[in-house]
Amino acid sequence: MIDIERVRHDLPAVRAAAYLNAGTFGPLPTPVRDAVRDYLDEAADRGRIGQAGYDRWMELTAAARAAFARALDTDVEEIALTHSATDGINLVLSGLTWEAGDEVVTTDQEHPGLTAPLAALARRYGVVVREAAVGDGSDAVAAVEAALTDRTRVVAVSHVLWTTGAVLPVAELTRVAHDAGALLVVDGAQSSGAVPLNVEELGTDFYAVPGQKWLCGPSGTGALHVRAERVEMLEPAWPWYGTEEREPGQAPRLWAGARRFDAGTVSLGAMAGLTAAVAWRDAVGWSEGHARAATLTRSLRLALAELPGVEPLAAEGRAPLVAFRVEGHDATAVSAELEARGVLVRPLPSGTLRAAVGFWNDERDLDRLVEGLRRL
Numbered sequence: 001m002i003d004i005e006r007v008r009h010d011l012p013a014v015r016a017a018a019y020l021n022a023g024t025f026g027p028l029p030t031p032v033r034d035a036v037r038d039y040l041d042e043a044a045d046r047g048r049i050g051q052a053g054y055d056r057w058m059e060l061t062a063a064a065r066a067a068f069a070r071a072l073d074t075d076v077e078e079i080a081l082t083h084s085a086t087d088g089i090n091l092v093l094s095g096l097t098w099e100a101g102d103e104v105v106t107t108d109q110e111h112p113g114l115t116a117p118l119a120a121l122a123r124r125y126g127v128v129v130r131e132a133a134v135g136d137g138s139d140a141v142a143a144v145e146a147a148l149t150d151r152t153r154v155v156a157v158s159h160v161l162w163t164t165g166a167v168l169p170v171a172e173l174t175r176v177a178h179d180a181g182a183l184l185v186v187d188g189a190q191s192s193g194a195v196p197l198n199v200e201e202l203g204t205d206f207y208a209v210p211g212q213k214w215l216c217g218p219s220g221t222g223a224l225h226v227r228a229e230r231v232e233m234l235e236p237a238w239p240w241y242g243t244e245e246r247e248p249g250q251a252p253r254l255w256a257g258a259r260r261f262d263a264g265t266v267s268l269g270a271m272a273g274l275t276a277a278v279a280w281r282d283a284v285g286w287s288e289g290h291a292r293a294a295t296l297t298r299s300l301r302l303a304l305a306e307l308p309g310v311e312p313l314a315a316e317g318r319a320p321l322v323a324f325r326v327e328g329h330d331a332t333a334v335s336a337e338l339e340a341r342g343v344l345v346r347p348l349p350s351g352t353l354r355a356a357v358g359f360w361n362d363e364r365d366l367d368r369l370v371e372g373l374r375r376l
Contacts, residue, residue: 039060060272091234132144323352329376
């Protein structure tokens with residue numbers, strides 16, 4: 001069982017407001033803040049150069065790689081370090097070889113972190129992007145399958161739709177993509193830390209995640225999972241010093257695993273913080289956190305459904321994201337009004353609002369949101 005008082009003690013931001021926007025940024029635990037500060041103090045006092053500084057660089061990046069591997073339940077050799085989930089998406093799409101007329105199948109509810117890289121493929125190479133209308137997510141497999149053709153090279157989808165919190169059946173989509181001879185690329189921006197996740201069981205080829213959302217890590221952190229058998233088919237999108245392994249007396253060579261795809265130098269302070277964030281989540285309990293968030297999400301959805309003029313958009317059994325409309329009110333204005341009342345939610349471009357429910361929330365947070373909406 002989660003010690004909710006201890007959790008909330010470690011998260012000053014959730015005591016300052018009803019924190020319901022981890023879908024953008026998760027609350028920052030004090031151990032994460034302390035880890036970043038400790039690194040910066042060390043770097044300022046002792047310097048960042050010399051053999052000790054180089055060894056510290058290797059130590060911090062190795063620890064962060066291992067932390068992301070734990071979060072995705074995979075092997076550390078299959079993890080590349082990035083600055084964001086979008087970094088990971090771009091590493092894959094820019095690292096594959098394309099010809100005019102090649103096709104990518106995606107959904108009609110993707111985030112710009114995926115749609116913008118796909119639009120770049122269309123402009124640069126003449127790649128055709130097909131959108132499958134997935135609705136509430138229940139017919140996603142059939143919709144994607146119907147959009148496949150013999151020119152489909154990649155199926156690129158979110159695990160959890162940012163618009164509604166619908167969880168797409170990724171394992172089934174992997175099967176459909178592979179049966180069609182295509183690769184599956186997954187945007188895990190709203191899944192890692194929010195829902196149970198094991199990329200080995202899902203069978204995905206490439207899976208990109210951020211560190212600053214549901215994992216509660218610092219900004220500028222992320223990871224790309226590259227299945228071992230896919231490493232050689234992907235070219236490093238932007239080669240740099242860390243792309244290659246260097247040993248005295250030997251010519252540089254690409255790292256054997258996903259490390260060759262690391263997206264340049266990631267802030268070492270951020271890496272220290274990310275490692276601390278995953279360790280903190282280990283201590284909280286992953287399955288316990290998922291269960292608590294799911295219970296709170298159900299409670300919020302039911303409470304919103306009882307409010308006049310408020311329409312929750314997603315049904316039961318979703319990720320801990322609740323999208324809703326407020327009749328007769330602009331979403332951005334509602335968000336600002338709620339923030340003034342100490343409630344943090346996200347207005348979406350579609351004109352809806354989204355509450356991201358974390359295991360750190362309690363019933364008082366949900367009541368504050370409901371009361372804030374009632375007072376509009």
